[in-house]
Amino acid sequence: SPADSCAVVADEMTASLFGGSLGSVCQPFLLPRGEEGKTLSSVAKIYSFLGEHSVDRSGTLLALGGGAVGDAAGFAAATWLRGIRLVQCPTTLLAQVDSSIGGKTGVNLPEGKNLVGAFHPAEWVFADIDCLASQKDEDFRQGLAEVVKYGAGEDWGFFSWLEENALGILRRSPSLLEEVVGRCAGMKLAVAARDERERRGVRARLNLGHTVGHALEAAGGYETWKHGDGVAAGMMVVFRLACRLGELDEGHITRLERLLKSFGLPTRPDRPWNEIVPFLLRDKKNLRGSLRLVIPRRGTSCELRRDISLPLLREAYEKTALKGEGTPCALDGKPL
Ligand SMILES: NC(=O)c1ccc[n+]([C@@H]2O[C@H](COP(=O)([O-])OP(=O)(O)OC[C@H]3O[C@@H](n4cnc5c(N)ncnc54)[C@H](O)[C@@H]3O)[C@@H](O)[C@H]2O)c1
Ligand SMILES: [Zn+2]
Structure with missing residues (x-):
């Protein structure tokens, strides 16, 4: 009133x-x-x-x-x-x-x-x-990492739609942005509504790529990489891990890599494993030898698992670190 x-x-x-x-x-x-x-x-x-x-x-x-x-x-x-x-x-x-x-x-x-x-x-x-329209590319890109997360974690149909429309989204076509925001906001609302206080493990699904992503951000003192950059590289690592667990195929890794690259996001960690371990273990949830990690699955939504060992994550991390782009870059390969 x-x-x-x-x-x-x-x-x-x-x-x-x-x-x-x-x-x-x-x-x-x-x-x-x-x-x-x-x-x-x-x-x-x-x-x-x-x-x-x-x-x-x-x-x-x-x-x-x-x-x-x-x-x-x-x-x-x-x-x-x-x-x-x-x-x-x-x-x-x-x-x-x-x-x-x-x-x-x-x-x-x-x-x-x-x-x-x-x-x-x-x-x-x-x-x-x-x-x-007025957002800096660097800031816009951080949001795109979360958008990719909704596709990879919640809705593979949306992931395919992102692949088809990546260039238009990057150019910020209003009609495509309207669809991106509408669909992602709908997914966030649906998941959050089922687990408002993050007690049932449902809402934790929205943390796909975030365990490694947070550790990468923190290891860089929050100065080298922003949140979305860390999440992008973190998703590449859990995709590799999911492949090892039989939940995804190599083809999924290639698709994620291509999509992240087209959005100017990094596709591999920017530092060695030993630099991120202290930050992974700082998270009290990960203290008892096995990690809480969100794992993507083919054709369906991702899942929070509590049985992933540190050596298994290390293997996926190091394999990912050998490949892909370590620094964010524009579509033409020039640094942003
Ligand atoms: N509450 C939650 O569930 C949740 C989820 C994810 C992230 N976060 C938090 O969100 C924050 C990051 O948010 P963000 O990425 O929006 O960053 P931000 O709010 O820091 O904004 C980034 C920069 O963009 C500028 N800006 C804002 N709108 C603009 C526009 N339209 N055009 C040009 N410039 C503009 C701001 O002044 C700022 O300098 C972090 O603190 C993170 O912890 C919260
Ligand atoms: Zn996030």
């Missing part, structure tokens, strides 16, 4: 690009861009802003930006007055296909990423694919 209070949180970039459409009524609170904005001190500043604007229990917080804005503002909405209504307006491909849906919000601590958070689903998500 017009009488209800509303506050907008954006970052410096998204406010300047899209803030105009909010009109003069709503001056957004500005977070620093990216991970710098995903901190407890930023959230404390959002609380002050909500207080100044007298946002009460019937109020709404609207997050206008990528995943970093959505996560930090979402956490503020989850905790302000024990939770107020959240509306997400995701402006990056990653946020539109992934982070704005499913209710996970949170911030980073010096001890690690996403360590503090809350489940607080948005009441509305407004994803406008026109926003994606």
